[in-house]
Amino acid sequence: AQAASNSKRRKDWTKLIYSTDLTPEEVLSGKEEHPVEAEEMDGDEEDFFRLEPASRREEEEEVDSSKEKWRGEDLKRWEDDEILDSIRGLFITGPA
């Protein structure tokens, strides 16, 4: 779920959400921007961008889920004391 947080480049979220036809997952994964204007250019390119969701559909249906599905690695990192200590500042008991 946190795939995007490691991309250092600042995203133009407003533009990515409202002015591109990237899928939500592509917006988060930092895929190359594909402005709406470019869509009319040629059909081949559009097919290219449609490939991923199509292949996913063959595997299994994505469940419309409102609960956050944290990935195993997102949870496993909390086994490390240093990681646990890294968020102390977010609690009233932590450093200012």
Added chain:
Amino acid sequence: MSNLVQFSGHQHLRLRLALSILSGKPVRIDKIRSEDKNPGLRDFEISLLRLLEKVTNGTVIEISVTGTAVLLKPGIIAGGPVTHDCPLSRSIGYFLEPVVLLAPFAKKPFQLTLRGITTDEHDLSVDLFRTVTLPHLQLFGISDGLELRIKKRGAPPGGGGEVQFLCPVVKQVKTLNFVDPGKIKRIRGVAHAVRVNPQFSNRMIEAARSVLNRYIPDIYLYSDVYKGDESGKSPGYALSLLAESTTSALHCAEAVSQPGVAPEDIALQASRALLSAIETGGCVDRQHQTLVLLMMALGSEDVGRCRMGEPTPRTIQFLRDVRTFFGTSFKIAAADDKESSHLLYSCYGTGYTNSNRTLA
């Protein structure tokens, strides 16, 4: 129907239906699993349509013969006493999510009884609806008489649970200005175990404390006991956790029993998920981004602002759909500090008023 809104695919169905009813714009959704071996709407989606029919007045729903297309012409949000049996393919949380968005704008206060599964892996449990979703509604001035009563619990696959959702009606929602996430001051939680060894609750609580005690002393994890008929038809247990900040920001997580996994490991999953939620959250729980953004868009004609984490994939699609139905788009910019990945979401409210409300 010149204002008809059209979509393809089964994804995001429940929020799109809610947006249609709120905006009064009819919606047509086609290509619903048209490529699937088993095409068309699933039983829980049809059940949701029936529920929306019950809580509104004058809604027309047409489903194509193959079930791969549906047209909904929204009526008014009626509210009042309604009872609905949810199918066992999804939990009550699936049905509550869209209903919570509609309820404040009903003609009469909702008194909705839902029966089925109270906790599952896909949607927020009724515990988190009670302790986290309802306080998120309160941010917008929806509070007096807002309540979720858990009458009976029902674990999958048998269900047998029952909840009652009570929601007041409002004329208009307040503009939100929530930019200080504050610091986490306490953690609360509910552990429950039905039709299994009642010690499982205590074992989950012990294990959760082993992770969370290092941060703050103010931790209260409650072991909720349901017996006999009130404990549903199947065995199961779960731990729901929430963290509250000094500015009343809430973050939540939960984990549900899985075959072959010890209660301690379920508790560790929930605890670590809570830490991930706290780490990324901002002022609003990730799973409540859509609710908060919708209420901001419906707010009075003023600029609403809220600091949150990065949008989830659901949130991104929802923002696009909100613009489609209401013409409102958000400005999303990095929050002004370097430390966090928080974003500042702002929009100009549409000044949505509840025209269904009965004038007293």
